[in-house]
Amino acid sequence: NKRLLLSETLTERFKCLYSGSVYSSIHGFSQEEIKEKLLAFPGGSIDLLKQDSGIAVLTINNPPRMNAFSGAMMVDLEEKVTQLENWTDGKGVIVQGAAQTFCSGSDLNAVRAMSNSQVDGMKMCMFMQNTLTRLLRLPLISVALVEGNALGGGAELTTACDFRLMASGSVIQFVHKHMGLVPGWGGAARLVTLVGSRNALKLLGGAVKVDSELGVHIGLADGVLKVDLDAARAETGLQQAESWLSQYTKGPAPVIKAVKKVVLSGRELSLSDALRTEKDIFGSVWGGPANLQALASKSKHK
Numbered sequence: 001n002k003r004l005l006l007s008e009t010l011t012e013r014f015k016c017l018y019s020g021s022v023y024s025s026i027h028g029f030s031q032e033e034i035k036e037k038l039l040a041f042p043g044g045s046i047d048l049l050k051q052d053s054g055i056a057v058l059t060i061n062n063p064p065r066m067n068a069f070s071g072a073m074m075v076d077l078e079e080k081v082t083q084l085e086n087w088t089d090g091k092g093v094i095v096q097g098a099a100q101t102f103c104s105g106s107d108l109n110a111v112r113a114m115s116n117s118q119v120d121g122m123k124m125c126m127f128m129q130n131t132l133t134r135l136l137r138l139p140l141i142s143v144a145l146v147e148g149n150a151l152g153g154g155a156e157l158t159t160a161c162d163f164r165l166m167a168s169g170s171v172i173q174f175v176h177k178h179m180g181l182v183p184g185w186g187g188a189a190r191l192v193t194l195v196g197s198r199n200a201l202k203l204l205g206g207a208v209k210v211d212s213e214l215g216v217h218i219g220l221a222d223g224v225l226k227v228d229l230d231a232a233r234a235e236t237g238l239q240q241a242e243s244w245l246s247q248y249t250k251g252p253a254p255v256i257k258a259v260k261k262v263v264l265s266g267r268e269l270s271l272s273d274a275l276r277t278e279k280d281i282f283g284s285v286w287g288g289p290a291n292l293q294a295l296a297s298k299s300k301h302k
């Protein structure tokens with residue numbers, strides 16, 4: 001049938017975007033080989049909670065090291081992104097850190113151990129670029145909930161979400177220059193897209209501490225979490241992030257996914273390809289259950 005055919009064409013077109021990896025065997029890259037090396041650096045976890053609301057919570061969990069990414073956590077993140085790619089009923093995802101801080105980047109113990117191998121460092125960088133690119137390309141609306149510090153790779157992770165919400169007192173800082181590095185997890189390319197090349201140059205060249213006020217001013221942050229001094233009434237950061245995100249995820253999953261897909265194709269494809277893809281995505285919701293129900297209900301958009 002026609003709808004099935006259309007959805008197969010769409011699936012093909014989106015395979016490049018959603019399978020979303022930048023590096024594969026044609027670039028001499030073996031995902032399995034680097035996974036094995038990364039697993040030699042244990043500690044921490046990436047926890048995924050899929051909720052009935054269609055909003056998942058992905059938690060970077062390694063509090064003794066300020067949620068730094070061990071090698072095992074890098075592998076875990078890739079697995080959790082795969083689960084999110086396959087979540088039919090999903091509409092949104094919140095990325096947060098455990099214990100009121102976001103993430104302090106790569107685990108410096110692993111970085112030190114790998115620093116004498118150029119090849120391993122490059123492979124780790126390719127592995128993380130693949131995973132974070134797939135995170136950003138999920139057909140889900142994503143938000144980084146930044147409490148405490150997002151440093152180095154942690155700052156790069158925030159840019160792999162569609163939106164960033166910052167708690168007052170939180171900081172996003174690309175500290176790479178202080179480590180004699182530049183971002184390698186795709187954070188520089190994404191930062192330029194988010195804040196423009198001049199602001200990106202300032203943030204990277206000055207290793208600037210971006211607080212919530214500066215974050216909103218330059219367009220890196222999309223909102224600041226409220227602090228309610230009345231503890232009994234106060235909502236947690238996660239509750240605030242969930243209610244902020246639910247403004248955009250209200251409605252049936254296929255429609256919300258289609259919204260993310262048209263924006264993603266506009267963001268990543270040439271105009272001609274984006275227009276053709278938009279037409280196909282339009283076709284996937286046209287005459288669908290949500291569309292028919294809306295037409296039958298004689299809606300007024302007041």
Ligand SMILES: CCC(=O)SCCNC(=O)CCNC(=O)[C@H](O)C(C)(C)COP(=O)(O)OP(=O)(O)OC[C@H]1O[C@@H](n2cnc3c(N)ncnc32)[C@H](O)[C@@H]1OP(=O)(O)O
Nearest residue numbers: 064065066068104105106107108109149151152153154179
């Ligand atoms: C992709 C490239 C990269 O990401 S390179 C890594 C960039 N990140 C960094 O350099 C972060 C270095 N850490 C810091 O600046 C501070 O620890 C921050 C995060 C500001 C927290 O400071 P503070 O609240 O005083 O806590 P602390 O320093 O006592 O840290 C608590 C324990 O956590 C550890 N920790 C922290 N960050 C990392 C990390 N990236 N890798 C490994 N361990 C880390 C600290 O060493 C400390 O451990 P311990 O309690 O001394 O055993």
